[in-house]
Structures are given as structure tokens and as C-alpha cells.
Amino acid sequence: MIRLVVLDMAGTTVADDGLVEQAFIQAVGEVGIAESAVAGMLDHVRRTMGESKITVFRHLLGGDEDLAQQANRAFEQAYAARVADGDCREIDGAEAAIRQLRGAAVKVALTTGFAERTQTQILDALGWGGLADLTLTPGQAGRGRPHPDMVLTALLRLGIDDVREIATVGDTAYDVRSGRSAGASIVAGVLTGAHGRAALAEAGATHILESVRELPELVLSAKEDL
Structure with missing residues (x-):
């Protein structure tokens, strides 16, 4: 059974309701990723929905662990802020x-x-x-x-x-x-x-x-x- x-x-x-993508865009902006690169990164985010977020950032940021951790923290904070706002x-x-x-x-x-x-x-x-x-x-x-x-x-x-x-x-x-x-x-x-x-x-x-x-x-x- x-x-x-x-x-x-x-x-x-x-x-x-689009919260993951919104939080991602905010996070990569905060770590200095050029706006021109964001669209291609979003394609990868959409394909890998469900995967651990830190793993996604490691891939997107070329294995730079410090930058990936920084981006992941920014993502979590951005997502949490939207949750706190009632979204x-x-x-x-x-x-x-x-x-x-x-x-x-x-x-x-x-x-x-x-x-x-x-x-x-x-x-x-x-x-x-x-x-x-x-x-x-x-x-x-x-x-x-x-x-x-x-x-x-x-x-x-x-x-x-x-x-x-x-x-x-x-x-x-x-x-x-x-x-x-x-x-x-x-x-x-x-x-x-x-x-x-x-x-x-x-x-x-x-x-x-x-x-x-x-x-x-x-x-x-x-x-x-x-």
C-alpha cells in the first residue's frame, strides 16, 4: 500500500505566480550580473525548476562558489520578502x-x-x-x-x-x-x-x-x- x-x-x-523568476532577477542584479545576460539565465532557471537553487546558481555563475552563495542568499531574501508581503x-x-x-x-x-x-x-x-x-x-x-x-x-x-x-x-x-x-x-x-x-x-x-x-x-x- x-x-x-x-x-x-x-x-x-x-x-x-512568477515569484521564483522575480526573485531570481532581483538576486542576479544585486550580484552585478549584466542585464543583457539575464534572459539567457532565465531560460536555464525555467528548465531546471525543481532543482536546488544553489546548484542552479553554481551552474550559472561558472562554479564561482562565493558568488553563487551570495546570489543564493539574495534570492532567498528576495523570495522571503515577497512571501512576507502576502504574495x-x-x-x-x-x-x-x-x-x-x-x-x-x-x-x-x-x-x-x-x-x-x-x-x-x-x-x-x-x-x-x-x-x-x-x-x-x-x-x-x-x-x-x-x-x-x-x-x-x-x-x-x-x-x-x-x-x-x-x-x-x-x-x-x-x-x-x-x-x-x-x-x-x-x-x-x-x-x-x-x-x-x-x-x-x-x-x-x-x-x-x-x-x-x-x-x-x-x-x-x-x-x-x-
Whole structure:
């Protein structure tokens, strides 16, 4: 049966509304990146949505660790400021879906490519403290997506015995690749975020959902079947 659901945040349970791109543009401006280079960088950001943000900055800034860390801090601060200003809302039905899963004895972990502090600010803004059984960031698990570390860390911390008892859900190809690498039985993509149906299918999604609202039916029916 499915005993654990590992859920992405931005684009899956939390509406993005362009906040990632806005925060990125502000961050690279603050570290002195020429405006003429920003458009090409944004293309890479869009392709790699779901990946750990520090990894993205390392790639874009040619491996300059100090500059990447500086840009990542600026990004996190810019994103957090927007959250504090109220630019943060749940994907319709996300909280209800999580509560329905937990009510059916399915554990839920919320994961993100952001830093722990930013994740906490998002959860606080939404009033989601304690909503999930576990929250994780790349820094707490080892590596970010597309690696399976956050999924497998959730399995270990929540006492799940078998990777086949896991369902993962996300809006990007990186989320899907992470779930596949972890060996999850259900690796669902949702169409409320960064990547479309073709990209999610190409990455190996077992299911593609219009939104997280459809997740409890999928997971709980699989729970019964298995």
C-alpha cells in the first residue's frame, strides 16, 4: 500500500505566480550580473525548476562558489520578502488534500529546493505549521532534486519499510526524476506549475494530474488495490 506521499511545494502545493523568476532577477542584479545576460539565465532557471537553487546558481555563475552563495542568499531574501508581503497562497485544494491523506493514515512530507529558512517562512505564511508529518530541504537531506535524497530521507525518518510504499508528486521534470530514482510506485506530475504534460511524461511520470486536488483519489485507490 501507499504509506508515504512526498509532495513538492512551489508549483505543486504552493502557487508560484512568477515569484521564483522575480526573485531570481532581483538576486542576479544585486550580484552585478549584466542585464543583457539575464534572459539567457532565465531560460536555464525555467528548465531546471525543481532543482536546488544553489546548484542552479553554481551552474550559472561558472562554479564561482562565493558568488553563487551570495546570489543564493539574495534570492532567498528576495523570495522571503515577497512571501512576507502576502504574495503566497496555496494551490486550491492543497491543504484539504494533505489532510485527507493524513486522515487515511498516509504520511505526508513537504519538500522544496529552497533553504530551510525560506521553507519555514512559506509554511508560516500559509498557517501550515504541523500540517505535514515532515518538511525537508536539500540542506537537510544531502542533495536536492533530481537526486532521490529528500524522498529517501523522508522514508527513513518516517519509518517506511519499502520504497514501493511511496508516492511522489511535483510540477517539474526534476521532481519526476527524483521520484523515479527513489523507486516510488507512484511518480505523479501536476500541471499547476513550471513544466507541461510533455516534459513530465518524458521524465517518466507514472501519472499526470491537473492538480494536487486529484491526488487523494489516486493514492487512496492505489492503497486499496495494493
